[in-house]
Amino acid sequence: MFGANQFVLLPAIPATILLYGVAFYNFRESTTAIIGLTLVFFWLLMAVSAPYLPLLDPNKPIAPFALPFSEKRDIFFWLGTDFKGRDMLSRMIWGCQRVIVWGVTATFVAYVVGTLFGLIAGYLSGWWDEIISFLANVLLSFPVMVLFIVILNYLGPSGFNIVVAVTFASAPAIMRIVRGLTLDIKTRDYVYAAQTRGEHPFYIMIIELLPNVRGPIIVDACLRLGYTTVAITTLTFLGLGLQPPDPDWGLMIREAAKTAMLWKFSYMLLVPALSVSTLILGFNLMADGLREMSLRD
Numbered sequence: 001m002f003g004a005n006q007f008v009l010l011p012a013i014p015a016t017i018l019l020y021g022v023a024f025y026n027f028r029e030s031t032t033a034i035i036g037l038t039l040v041f042f043w044l045l046m047a048v049s050a051p052y053l054p055l056l057d058p059n060k061p062i063a064p065f066a067l068p069f070s071e072k073r074d075i076f077f078w079l080g081t082d083f084k085g086r087d088m089l090s091r092m093i094w095g096c097q098r099v100i101v102w103g104v105t106a107t108f109v110a111y112v113v114g115t116l117f118g119l120i121a122g123y124l125s126g127w128w129d130e131i132i133s134f135l136a137n138v139l140l141s142f143p144v145m146v147l148f149i150v151i152l153n154y155l156g157p158s159g160f161n162i163v164v165a166v167t168f169a170s171a172p173a174i175m176r177i178v179r180g181l182t183l184d185i186k187t188r189d190y191v192y193a194a195q196t197r198g199e200h201p202f203y204i205m206i207i208e209l210l211p212n213v214r215g216p217i218i219v220d221a222c223l224r225l226g227y228t229t230v231a232i233t234t235l236t237f238l239g240l241g242l243q244p245p246d247p248d249w250g251l252m253i254r255e256a257a258k259t260a261m262l263w264k265f266s267y268m269l270l271v272p273a274l275s276v277s278t279l280i281l282g283f284n285l286m287a288d289g290l291r292e293m294s295l296r297d
């Protein structure tokens with residue numbers, strides 16, 4: 001019997017399939033975008049379907065060092081088990097939940113902050129632009145990974161702190177993109193018309209400017225989702241990201257690093273590495289496809 005909490009993600013399964021169908025129809029002009037879309041939505045479907053799939057407990061030790069396509073204790077292991085005896089298939093599927101949830105959340109928050117400050121700097125200009133651009137340039141002067149490590153060393157490793165770190169690292173670059181687009185678009189006639197009507201600057205930024213800068217932002221967001229996925233995986237590998245015991249691809253790579261030096265057990269490293277690679281590839285192909293379609297228009 002399912003508990004009430006296990007029904008939470010149930011509506012997300014048909015919603016994900018429906019969203020994939022809508023996106024597939026809109027991206028049909030680009031084969032590259034469709035391939036990327038399929039890779040991303042495969043992992044998204046796995047993330048929302050994980051509680052309802054016939055998977056073993058991802059944290060339960062069963063049979064250490066069971067090879068892929070082998071059977072131990074009357075259980076068949078499709079992708080084998082790790083050195084603690086935990087099922088690799090189960091950990092791979094459950095692990096994508098944490099990467100996608102925190103990756104999308106961190107990127108979304110960074111875009112909200114970066115877009116807002118970019119609109120303010122570009123539209124209001126003057127001292128607003130000088131202060132915001134100065135602060136952005138200060139943050140951009142730090143190497144991204146160094147900034148991540150400094151912030152997480154100070155705040156401590158957790159999912160929420162990863163969101164904070166990604167926002168500090170990504171929002172300045174997003175701000176500069178939005179600022180440049182806003183400086184160009186704010187001279188258009190429809191902006192002057194809104195000003196003549198006496199609309200509030202915030203209304204003009206959100207209603208008149210934001211919809212007209214969304215194209216380049218969406219393309220950049222797909223690329224940045226890939227960058228954020230790499231960052232989260234790397235930080236977890238370094239012990240500064242998502243923490244055990246729940247499965248995570250970066251954590252799986254970290255735990256398998258020494259064991260996988262033996263070719264016989266290299267699957268422990270290859271499974272999470274290929275998983276994160278396909279997700280990042282999906283985001284990058286989506287960005288390339290969207291760029292192709294925008295150039296045709």
